[in-house]
Amino acid sequence: MSNALKNDLASLAIDHCIFPIVDAADIRRDGPAVIESGSGLTITDGAGVPHLDMISAYTRANSLGYGNHEVAKAMYDQQVRMHYAGTVSIVTEPMVQLAQQLASLAPGDLSRAFFVSGGSEAVESAVKIAKQYQIGSGKKPHAYKIISRWNAYHGATAGAMALTNHLSVANTPDPMMPGVSKIPNPSNYRNPFGMGEDEYFAFCADYLEQQILHEGPELVAAFIGEPVMQANGTQIPSKAYWQRVREICDKYGVLLIIDEVICCFGRTGKWFATEHFDVVPDIITMAKALTAGYAPMGAVLTTEAIADAIPHFRHVHTFSGHAGCAAAALAVIAIKKRENLIQKAADNGVYFQAALKDALGDHPCVGDIRGLGHWHAIDFTSDRRTKALPDPRMPKAIADRMKAMGVLVGAAGTAIEVAPALIATKADFDRTVETFKEAIEAVTKQYAIAA
Numbered sequence: 001m002s003n004a005l006k007n008d009l010a011s012l013a014i015d016h017c018i019f020p021i022v023d024a025a026d027i028r029r030d031g032p033a034v035i036e037s038g039s040g041l042t043i044t045d046g047a048g049v050p051h052l053d054m055i056s057a058y059t060r061a062n063s064l065g066y067g068n069h070e071v072a073k074a075m076y077d078q079q080v081r082m083h084y085a086g087t088v089s090i091v092t093e094p095m096v097q098l099a100q101q102l103a104s105l106a107p108g109d110l111s112r113a114f115f116v117s118g119g120s121e122a123v124e125s126a127v128k129i130a131k132q133y134q135i136g137s138g139k140k141p142h143a144y145k146i147i148s149r150w151n152a153y154h155g156a157t158a159g160a161m162a163l164t165n166h167l168s169v170a171n172t173p174d175p176m177m178p179g180v181s182k183i184p185n186p187s188n189y190r191n192p193f194g195m196g197e198d199e200y201f202a203f204c205a206d207y208l209e210q211q212i213l214h215e216g217p218e219l220v221a222a223f224i225g226e227p228v229m230q231a232n233g234t235q236i237p238s239k240a241y242w243q244r245v246r247e248i249c250d251k252y253g254v255l256l257i258i259d260e261v262i263c264c265f266g267r268t269g270k271w272f273a274t275e276h277f278d279v280v281p282d283i284i285t286m287a288k289a290l291t292a293g294y295a296p297m298g299a300v301l302t303t304e305a306i307a308d309a310i311p312h313f314r315h316v317h318t319f320s321g322h323a324g325c326a327a328a329a330l331a332v333i334a335i336k337k338r339e340n341l342i343q344k345a346a347d348n349g350v351y352f353q354a355a356l357k358d359a360l361g362d363h364p365c366v367g368d369i370r371g372l373g374h375w376h377a378i379d380f381t382s383d384r385r386t387k388a389l390p391d392p393r394m395p396k397a398i399a400d401r402m403k404a405m406g407v408l409v410g411a412a413g414t415a416i417e418v419a420p421a422l423i424a425t426k427a428d429f430d431r432t433v434e435t436f437k438e439a440i441e442a443v444t445k446q447y448a449i450a451a
Contacts, residue, residue: 038066233377
């Protein structure tokens, strides 16, 4: 791609595209990133500069890397055979096969699928299933309330946005979906109450019970949570936390919705992150790595008992179960099984954690290093003794320096995330560690950090 074409594309994009969750002034000043091509873990920008993508296209969806011919061919073959058959009571072979595959991979007795176009739609659908189940079953005919958590991200559509407390999508002046309340979220390293980690996890779980009682158990349809939260980078609660949450939900007839949109299909070294915590939700959402980013698709999975209690599901999506997208998802699942990529991700996670801690663990700006599988975070501080917040500009400055050195990672509040595709090798992780070390040494000299 010539510089002239790159500049033309950037200029045209500014003239004709709307850019989410970035300041318009920044886009007008700096322009959007123009990407020319991708192969494996490498993307090439409009100037012909290659970068090692260690953040899976920033959304963490790209779990098989770029240019996978097998996935592309599966989509092509299905598209020319039958690309779109409609929705409601119409199905295609790949849609049914995918529903069966999801039922076989998911924990517990989750076996009924509803397909959508992405994560936000999956969350919207999960909430509708929960509310309509409570009415249809007759157990809670007036239940409309949903409990979410601080710093949660569940999407940017109207209902999902009401559940969200992270990123600027939630900072709008218009009224949100009624009946939503939020409780403290389990977080690693630092928390707003200054508690020890296990003490804080227990507090967050107990808070859920008090919130249900406060809202009125007969009015609470569901509790929703990410198994591993993304705010400030890869927040991993304890197994005890999730098992206590499950116990509380069962006690009050509240459905447990676990939002796996980021975590599923190998990101944490399991097919579903709930497997780390030995908890089975009533409803599970998924998207992103479901198709490894090759097609827009998400899904909601629930139990037969919940699905059958809804006599008339009042919901619809035009592209629900799109045959071409389903073919992509089936190919992705087949590749991950054949190449044993889920277990490899788990093993890589152990290797990467050890390498990060060995190289960066003693640096005065590094407060915490945590992660599972192919999703890790380095959380920064200005004082290791007090866990004081870092200068808010510092994580982004480190990420920008790494980008200039050819490695893409993601700044996430006080942390930097690393979340590469499952095809990443130990050599890719080694390069990332070395780049991290050099970037931190170069950048942190500009900021006040206690020795």
